Amino acid sequence: MQSKVAEIRKSALEACAQAETLQQLSDAKVKFLGKKGELTLVLRSMGQLPSEQRPLFGKLVNEVRDELDSAWEQRETQLAQAEEERRLLGEGLDISLPGRIIRRGTLHPITQIINEAKTIFMQMGYEIVEGPEVELDYYNFEALNIPPDHPARDMQDTFFITEQLLLRSQTSPVQIHTMERRQPPIRIVAPGKVYRADSDISHSPMFHQIEGLVVDRGITFADLKGTLQLFAERMFGAHTKIRLRPSYFPFTEPSAEVDVSCIICAGAGCRVCKETGWLEILGSGMVHPHVLEKVGYDPREVTGFAFGAGIERIAMLKYGIGDIRLLFENDVRFLQQFTS
Numbered sequence: 650m651q652s653k654v655a656e657i658r659k660s661a662l663e664a665c666a667q668a669e670t671l672q673q674l675s676d677a678k679v680k681f682l683g684k685k686g687e688l689t690l691v692l693r694s695m696g697q698l699p700s701e702q703r704p705l706f707g708k709l710v711n712e713v714r715d716e717l718d719s720a721w722e723q724r725e726t727q728l729a730q731a732e733e734e735r736r737l738l739g740e741g742l743d744i745s746l747p748g749r750i751i752r753r754g755t756l757h758p759i760t761q762i763i764n765e766a767k768t769i770f771m772q773m774g775y776e777i778v779e780g781p782e783v784e785l786d787y788y789n790f791e792a793l794n795i796p797p798d799h800p801a802r803d804m805q806d807t808f809f810i811t812e813q814l815l816l817r818s819q820t821s822p823v824q825i826h827t828m829e830r831r832q833p834p835i836r837i838v839a840p841g842k843v844y845r846a847d848s849d850i851s852h853s854p855m856f857h858q859i860e861g862l863v864v865d866r867g868i869t870f871a872d873l874k875g876t877l878q879l880f881a882e883r884m885f886g887a888h889t890k891i892r893l894r895p896s897y898f899p900f901t902e903p904s905a906e907v908d909v910s911c912i913i914c915a916g917a918g919c920r921v922c923k924e925t926g927w928l929e930i931l932g933s934g935m936v937h938p939h940v941l942e943k944v945g946y947d948p949r950e951v952t953g954f955a956f957g958a959g960i961e962r963i964a965m966l967k968y969g970i971g972d973i974r975l976l977f978e979n980d981v982r983f984l985q986q987f988t989s
Contacts, residue, residue: 758987770838778837780823788822793900794939806846816844824862828944834865857960864953873954901934931958
């Protein structure tokens, strides 16, 4: 019986070493170690032996089984590695090449400016409010003191869907919606997309604005100037100055264009500011009494100021961008310069 076990051991080890595939190895294992395998059958015939020989014989068979299990495990690992190498070579991959670096994304410069502006105003106690991009003519024009025959409509030629439905040309309608729903005090900023039929190196049919509104008792033009001065300092730097020039907007009276000292030359005069030392940044003014009356406020009881700035304009000034179209072309070579 012992010689029979020795023969099985020798044959099994040879079959294990000669197996060239995992399937051949599996078949050989079944032949020698399976439920009906040669070593299993020998072990079952142990009952024919005298009782005193059975323990030694059982120990021998178990030792051989353990040896064969170990041999099969090692050979299985070798064959699995060999098959994996053949598969990789067959796919034509050079596994010695370094992996491709996955580039890390970043926020678009427009998004960065919007987030920065929102943070500045929230630190001043403003609430962020948003509204629909598709608006009624009433909220986009009439409620802002721009009736149908008003010449100011030519300045904001927008996209009409129907006679009364349009793509908003400014985020000012958000201010009207807010005032209709609430009573003073109000302190909000409204960022968002706006649309105008205009396209060149400094204008886009779709762009972004951020507008602010404050309404309460005793609000003065001095409050407006102080707010805009603080905003300019935090957006462009502590040494930035502002200048207010008289202007006209139908929804504010008095109205003012706001300039900031040139961020390139610090007000000394350069090509960017056309030697003036100043760069235009936004429009502003005291809320017109007619606008307050439209939303049911008494202009004798409350006053307010409003302002609006183009996000692209701020980005172009802050980052020195000469063509607004660069912000919308999605050129990775351009955008990766603004990694935050």
